[in-house]
Amino acid sequence: MAKPGNFTSLPVIDISPLFGDDPDARARVVADLGRTAREIGFLYVTGHGMAPGLFDDLLATAKDFFARPLDEKMQVYIGKSSNHRGYVPTGEEVIYGGVPDQKEAYDLSIDLPADDPDYLAGNPMLGPNQWPALPGFREKVGAYYDGVMSVGRVLLRGFAEALGQDPSLFDSYVTKPPSQLRLVHYPYNEKAPGNALGISPHTDMEVFTLLRVTAPGLEVMNGAGEWIDVPPLDNAFVVNLGDMMEAWTNGEFIATSHRVRKVREERYSFPLFFSVDYHTEVAPLPMFVTGDKPARKPVVAGEHLFQVTAQGFVYLQKRIAEGRLVLPDNASNLHQFGQHARHEAEALAPAR
Ligand SMILES: O=C(O)CCC(=O)C(=O)O
Numbered sequence: 001m002a003k004p005g006n007f008t009s010l011p012v013i014d015i016s017p018l019f020g021d022d023p024d025a026r027a028r029v030v031a032d033l034g035r036t037a038r039e040i041g042f043l044y045v046t047g048h049g050m051a052p053g054l055f056d057d058l059l060a061t062a063k064d065f066f067a068r069p070l071d072e073k074m075q076v077y078i079g080k081s082s083n084h085r086g087y088v089p090t091g092e093e094v095i096y097g098g099v100p101d102q103k104e105a106y107d108l109s110i111d112l113p114a115d116d117p118d119y120l121a122g123n124p125m126l127g128p129n130q131w132p133a134l135p136g137f138r139e140k141v142g143a144y145y146d147g148v149m150s151v152g153r154v155l156l157r158g159f160a161e162a163l164g165q166d167p168s169l170f171d172s173y174v175t176k177p178p179s180q181l182r183l184v185h186y187p188y189n190e191k192a193p194g195n196a197l198g199i200s201p202h203t204d205m206e207v208f209t210l211l212r213v214t215a216p217g218l219e220v221m222n223g224a225g226e227w228i229d230v231p232p233l234d235n236a237f238v239v240n241l242g243d244m245m246e247a248w249t250n251g252e253f254i255a256t257s258h259r260v261r262k263v264r265e266e267r268y269s270f271p272l273f274f275s276v277d278y279h280t281e282v283a284p285l286p287m288f289v290t291g292d293k294p295a296r297k298p299v300v301a302g303e304h305l306f307q308v309t310a311q312g313f314v315y316l317q318k319r320i321a322e323g324r325l326v327l328p329d330n331a332s333n334l335h336q337f338g339q340h341a342r343h344e345a346e347a348l349a350p351a352r
């Protein structure tokens, strides 16, 4: 099983050469990405080309939205959506042990038209977003979403090259991906003990995550089992590889465990979970399977994501209890992969 090295801090990788045409500079970045993906699974990304204003606007918009009265936010309650989009009030997410969080969120993903065939067929993760009526919200949050997805696509090509493959290796798997952006708000909590958990140890399930946060709290586990601080870095994304990347590469690239420590400070967190297409069967790609590294059991990406999601949200649990929602019983557990397996062996519950 893949295991990270004994790093004590994360590398900062300037990916601007991935947008340029200097082959030597590109090769250096690709080599850095490869080393990091094999040994750490976590990095800061700068030189991503996104104007700082996009994040500033996202943050200001999120602050405005979360400051609105509850009944206004509930106009776009996630429980009104058939494809998991909208406002997630405090208490909606099921807590895996420990002190309940005061966190609230707004979830969006690829904004498909109402005549999208997957949406019409009742797909539980594909369809339109539920946009709040707040002026400018859709434009600003949508612009950030498009920007971060573009960075994700460039990064995906960089990782493909870092595996010694054609940059387009993964492209055909990400044509209409349910890549979720979460706007998360942890209000000020004067009682929050510094070492209590905001999110318990987990790996992210998707290909990789592009994260921006406003305050410290995120920690990554190194190979020695020590928690390493990942404080926010100005105009940089924290990028971590997820289970699908580890599964595709048969463990060559690693999904690293992380957790969020509670801090006595209001905190906003904006993870973009870069996913593959809903119907993709995620299995090790043939070039990563060898005699001593047998292929693991495949999962259908979207079914797996939705199955895990369904366990974590009250409105989905209600739909299941009422028989209005039936989960596919063939979606196996992606937590069998990578560090999730190790954590489950250590009896630590996944957070999402
Ligand atoms: O808020 C953070 O710093 C990270 C959140 C996270 O790990 C997640 O949502 O999966």
Ligand SMILES: [Fe+2]
Binding pocket: 202, 203, 204, 258
């Ligand atoms: Fe995470």
